[in-house]
Amino acid sequence: MAADTREKLRERSALLWDEQPRAARGPKPAVTREDVVRAAITIADADGLAALTMPAVAEKVGFTTMATYRYFPSKEALIDACVDTAMGSPPPRLGPHEGWRAEVRHWAYAKRAMLCARPWLAELPFVAAPHGPNWLSWHEAFLWTIAETGLPPEDMMDMLSIVHGYVSGSSDTAISLARATARGISTEEWAEAVGADLCHAINDPRYPILSAILTSKSGGITAASPLPTRAGRPRTMDESFDFGLERVLDGIELYINNARL
């Protein structure tokens, strides 16, 4: 790795973690770094990550494009700060007597809700990007919920990886819908666009099972979920997430119970 790259990463990380002392000389900045981040987040919330440009941020804040660079050395550094701020704090835990399973469920719901509320967060690749205080807080909150199980540290971390992985991975459809909604696309139009490609499978010999599922009476694309649902007991997108989460929690619970023996 070029020393250049390493230095840049260190600088980005420092911007997230280290309070920089206020400059002694010179005029005071017109706004704070927090103001710039707030403006950037507002833009991303409204018009998506593609609209988050340095000129747009500058205009929102009220000064010239280049002035933004007085607050953040690069767009990457600004986005780092946006991510950590937009992530927010993890939810407060339910209570002391709820048990780890309810707490983990609570955490997972909150994480999913956070990702759907700010769908642009999921567009940012994890490229050894600096992780800030809030990112660590979410991890800490999960570890707290699982600590009562008495699992050894490496198991706790792996449980975090499981639940985090399931939540972020399985929410991509919901996030896609959220992104579409944020841009003024109706749920029906979104479902039509997503479902259109699935329909290519129908009657295609390469996809016998998918085709059977999609044409079975229990299959079908609904507005609430592009995945097949049974007429009598349709499972919405959120219900599918819940269903999957319970399976994951079952697996974790089984391990915990076995580990206690």
Next chain:
Amino acid sequence: MAADTREKLRERSALLWDEQPRAARGPKPAVTREDVVRAAITIADADGLAALTMPAVAEKVGFTTMATYRYFPSKEALIDACVDTAMGSPPPRLGPHEGWRAEVRHWAYAKRAMLCARPWLAELPFVAAPHGPNWLSWHEAFLWTIAETGLPPEDMMDMLSIVHGYVSGSSDTAISLARATARGISTEEWAEAVGADLCHAINDPRYPILSAILTSKSGGITAASPLPTRAGRPRTMDESFDFGLERVLDGIELYINNARL
């Protein structure tokens, strides 16, 4: 949704699915669409998604930037094709007597390996993007493995969502490492960069549990895994993935067994 947007999506989808008839008049194209896609994938493999620009693709193929637009109407459409091609075919199943659990495990490993082999795939957000033949094939392959359980269609689709979610979500660390490796960054350097931010938790009162784990004798950052491992039984990144997958499969198995009653 603007009719414009919808039409563009339809065009992108058509490019993935519909064989366009060869033009009758005019000169024959110098290369094929597949050649263009191959060149683009080569660039992305070598230098990441950021290096995948229209000029770069054109130069690789051997003609002018604008000629690329004779093959794909937009960069988005080109990337659609790259994604589907780069994903490749799902692995052949193990055999008729291996059982669903071994088959699903096999599928999950293959999917993870595919994502790590082409880390730039994970950088592309799922924005109601068209899904091509290979994408459907991976789904079909999974459904095949789970079909023998006799679960109803909606359960099969949800199981797919669970495993797909876990695999893609929990592989982000491994993908990040793969991306770094592809760019010539050593594993040690990568681990140092990722671990640096975790270390901020140490002795910070906001992260008591994380701090305790990181400073415990079983904690520590190793080259193979930025997550804590126990000295006696270190769990590498891949082992953590396996461990988590087995928990997920346990949860699924429990449901299947209960459903059979």
Next chain:
DNA sequence: ACTTATCTGTGTATGCTGTACACAGAAACA
């Protein structure tokens, strides 16, 4: 109070991107 160092926001400029458009030549049909 005056100098001087230093910081802020601005203006200008550069190289890169995706892509629109018009054109010249080539290939097949009439």
Next chain:
DNA sequence: TGTTTCTGTGTACAGCATACACAGATAAGT
């Protein structure tokens, strides 16, 4: 032999991230 239609090229433009130099503002040191 036109005529049509498609391919690859050249030119052009708007928008992006960002480098650089500058003017004015500010506060520390004298």
